[in-house]
Amino acid sequence: xxxxxxxxxxxxxxxxxxxxxxxxxxxxxxxxxxxxxxxxxxxxxxxxxxxxxxxxxxxxxxxxxxxxxxxxxxxxxxxxxxxxxxxxxxxxxxxxxxxxxxxxxxxxxxxxxxxxxxxxxxxxxxxxxxxxxxxxxxxxxxxxxxxxxxxxxxxxxxxxxxxxxxxxxxxxxxxxxxxxxxxxxxxxxxxxxxxxxxxxxxxxxxxxxxxxxxxx
Numbered sequence: 001x002x003x004x005x006x007x008x009x010x011x012x013x014x015x016x017x018x019x020x021x022x023x024x025x026x027x028x029x030x031x032x033x034x035x036x037x038x039x040x041x042x043x044x045x046x047x048x049x050x051x052x053x054x055x056x057x058x059x060x061x062x063x064x065x066x067x068x069x070x071x072x073x074x075x076x077x078x079x080x081x082x083x084x085x086x087x088x089x090x091x092x093x094x095x096x097x098x099x100x101x102x103x104x105x106x107x108x109x110x111x112x113x114x115x116x117x118x119x120x121x122x123x124x125x126x127x128x129x130x131x132x133x134x135x136x137x138x139x140x141x142x143x144x145x146x147x148x149x150x151x152x153x154x155x156x157x158x159x160x161x162x163x164x165x166x167x168x169x170x171x172x173x174x175x176x177x178x179x180x181x182x183x184x185x186x187x188x189x190x191x192x193x194x195x196x197x198x199x200x201x202x203x204x205x206x207x208x209x210x211x212x213x214x215x216x
Contacts, residue, residue, distance in 0.1 A: 009142055013209050016145055019114030024202040030210045033064040036139060039208055040066055045073075048135050050101035054078040056125035058106035060139045060215035066104065080124075094124040098132035105129065106215050107138050108160050109152035110145050110207075116196040117152035119161060121189035129205070130194060138207045141214030149195070161190050163216045 017027045028043065030036035053075050055061055071077060078100060080093040097103065105125050109117040116138065120126040129136050146152045162174035170187040174180055180190070199205035 009211050012145065013142060013211055016110060016112060017209060019112060020207055023114040023197060024199040026203040026206045028208045030208055032212050033210065033214065036208050036210045037064045037066050037069060040137065041069060044137065044206055048102060050075060052076040052078065052100040053102045053104065054080065054097035054100045055103065056105035056128065057081065058139065058215060060106040060141055061104055063214050064139060098128055101134045102137060103128040103133035104137045107140050107144055108156045110140055111149060111152055112145065112147050115149065117149065117156065118194050119156050119190050120192040123192040126192055126194040129196060136205045138205060139210065140207060141210050141212055143213040160216045165189055
């Protein structure tokens, strides 16, 4: 007999899948990080056959093992997170990353009615989701699901943004209090919002919903 929490999350994820699909996203369900990696490598990549790939800063992406898998895939990779580069070199690579065939990223929140909600520092990640790459792959743990837009904003400003600022070693008030202060710090990472209500064209954005808590 299934544990009640297994049933809960299976139903929740199926409902969110249906909502996203109604909004023209292509959606896959994965039981965990390993299955998510298999779905990407065995189902998604062979279908779109990308000649070039890049990604945003996503802990979920790393947790699935796709970082190492893609680096060794033989596909052209634009990795904007290689250590030792100057800021100018990083920014130039991030500009080039907007023209790849496939851009891989996480998301800050997914609403139960099938919207992606994101908040960025520079805008390269949300820019890629919005326009540029031929395809976008969003990897999302079940912890990213929220009831609605207000809950998405609350999750991002009250948890994801302060936690990410701490992870990145930013000198912002939220790293001291764990709460958003709507600060004016030069290190502020909360600058560019996007709400993706639908994928256009249909299927351009592919979402892998993972039945595990991953990322921030």
